[in-house]
Amino acid sequence: MQTSILPIDENSLKISKQLILSGKAVAIPTETVYGLGANAFDTRAVERIFEIKGRPNDNPLIVHVHRDYDIQELVSFVPEYAKILAEKFLPGPLTMVYKSKGKVSPAVSCGLDTLAIRVPAHEGAQKFLKYVNLPIAAPSANISKHVSPVTAEHVFADLNGKVDVILDGGKSVGGIESTVLDCTGEIPVVLRSGLITRELIEETIGRCDEYVLKDGEKARSPGMKYKHYSPNCSTELFDCNEIEKALELYANCISVGIKAYILCDDETARAVRVKNVLNLGSDENEIASNLYLKLREGEEVAQMIIAVSPRKQSGIMKGVMNRLTKACKK
Ligand code: AMP
Ligand code: MG
Numbered sequence: 001m002q003t004s005i006l007p008i009d010e011n012s013l014k015i016s017k018q019l020i021l022s023g024k025a026v027a028i029p030t031e032t033v034y035g036l037g038a039n040a041f042d043t044r045a046v047e048r049i050f051e052i053k054g055r056p057n058d059n060p061l062i063v064h065v066h067r068d069y070d071i072q073e074l075v076s077f078v079p080e081y082a083k084i085l086a087e088k089f090l091p092g093p094l095t096m097v098y099k100s101k102g103k104v105s106p107a108v109s110c111g112l113d114t115l116a117i118r119v120p121a122h123e124g125a126q127k128f129l130k131y132v133n134l135p136i137a138a139p140s141a142n143i144s145k146h147v148s149p150v151t152a153e154h155v156f157a158d159l160n161g162k163v164d165v166i167l168d169g170g171k172s173v174g175g176i177e178s179t180v181l182d183c184t185g186e187i188p189v190v191l192r193s194g195l196i197t198r199e200l201i202e203e204t205i206g207r208c209d210e211y212v213l214k215d216g217e218k219a220r221s222p223g224m225k226y227k228h229y230s231p232n233c234s235t236e237l238f239d240c241n242e243i244e245k246a247l248e249l250y251a252n253c254i255s256v257g258i259k260a261y262i263l264c265d266d267e268t269a270r271a272v273r274v275k276n277v278l279n280l281g282s283d284e285n286e287i288a289s290n291l292y293l294k295l296r297e298g299e300e301v302a303q304m305i306i307a308v309s310p311r312k313q314s315g316i317m318k319g320v321m322n323r324l325t326k327a328c329k330k
Contacts (some may be wrong), residue, residue: 001164002164003156003162004166005152005166006167007169008124008127011168013128016167017132019133020038020039020134023042023045024047025037026128026167027141027151027159027165027167028064028124028167028169029125029167029168029172030098030169030175031173031174031280032178032194033094033122033140033149033150034148034149034166035136035141036163037136038136039132039133039134039136042105046137051229054206056323059139059263060108060109060110061108061109061116061138062138063117063138064129064136064178065135066126066133067126068130069086069119071098074103074117075098075100075101075115076099077099082183084205085204085205086137087160088204089200090119093120093174095118095181095192096116096118096198097114097117097181097191098114098117100140104137107138108137109286109329110276111159114184117135121264124169130275137200140154140177143158145227145228147230147231147299148177150168150172150175150292152169174195174289175282176194176195176288176320177192177194178194179194180192180221182211183197187211188205189210189220190209190211192320193318195316195319197315197316227326228323229326229327230324231298233305233307235328236249237307237308237309237325239308240309242309243272244326246262246272247262247272250272253306254303254305258303258304259301259302260302260304260306261302262307263295263306264277264278264279264310265296266280266282278294278297279294284320285316287317288320289315290315307328
């Protein structure tokens with residue numbers, strides 16, 4: 001199969017719609033990361049997504065819809081607080097989990113009775129979703145467990161020969177996956193942190209809880225339990241208070257000819273003063289936006305990425321730390 005990267009226009013939208021209607025997957029840009037989308041009503045098409053990615057079949061997918069799509073077609077109950085959050089944050093990087101009406105293929109939610117729905121803000125994603133006018137099940141467009149893609153070229157690197165079309169919508173500005181919020185209970189629960197933080201949600205509707213997976217417990221959001229986002233090279237993660245240790249490892253690697261790079265925020269980059277640095281930037285939005293870009297850049301040049309956690313760890317940085325920890329998990 002020949003994989004084409006196409007700009008988003010009338011021609012590519014037409015081709016994409018034909019592919020979707022014939023049960024194929026299309027890679028699409030969003031403001032968080034690129035997604036690999038298929039018709040959520042078509043079980044075979046959804047199963048193909050799991051096959052293409054090598055994704056474990058108990059890790060459910062998020063359904064993407066355009067801004068005018070009536071989600072009540074798909075879900076049975078939308079609590080009042082969810083309506084307020086949707087009004088404030090959608091379209092945007094917030095995925096909301098509801099009780100499903102069972103209209104989409106059961107393969108989407110891997111047999112759960114809930115459905116995760118997202119309305120992406122990316123203009124290209126909106127055009128595509130409006131054009132196909134179907135709910136599109138879409139995980140990130142990478143091989144399972146690899147670093148999520150934030151450019152069309154990243155998708156190509158992972159899925160060349162496995163998809164027909166990658167719609168090119170430029171660099172995903174958000175840079176980390178959407179916040180996943182369970183809206184099935186009286187109080188919403190953050191299942192995965194992202195750019196819409198728990199603090200922002202609390203400011204809008206009052207209380208919001210955060211789910212912490214305990215050892216031995218069945219994950220409420222199955223994706224949480226997996227190693228994820230990992231570059232194809234060795235990794236080691238240090239706390240920002242352990243810069244000396246990170247530097248020692250760096251020096252040891254370099255002395256025996258191992259190409260090591262330090263991945264860190266701008267403040268640490270200026271403190272360590274080494275040659276091989278993958279600088280994530282200083283502002284928290286910038287760090288989130290650069291995370292996967294730098295991990296992908298890193299695996300191209302480094303044999304060992306020595307990550308140092310950013311200094312700030314609240315708000316958006318919580319989502320960044322969650323990804324960084326999983327990327328460096330052994
Ligand atoms: P990805 O597609 O790789 O961004 O992963 C989607 C994330 O959403 C995973 O962490 C899933 O576990 C989570 N998710 C999707 N559907 C549901 C659902 N119905 N209930 C809980 N979590 C979900
Ligand atoms: Mg993913």
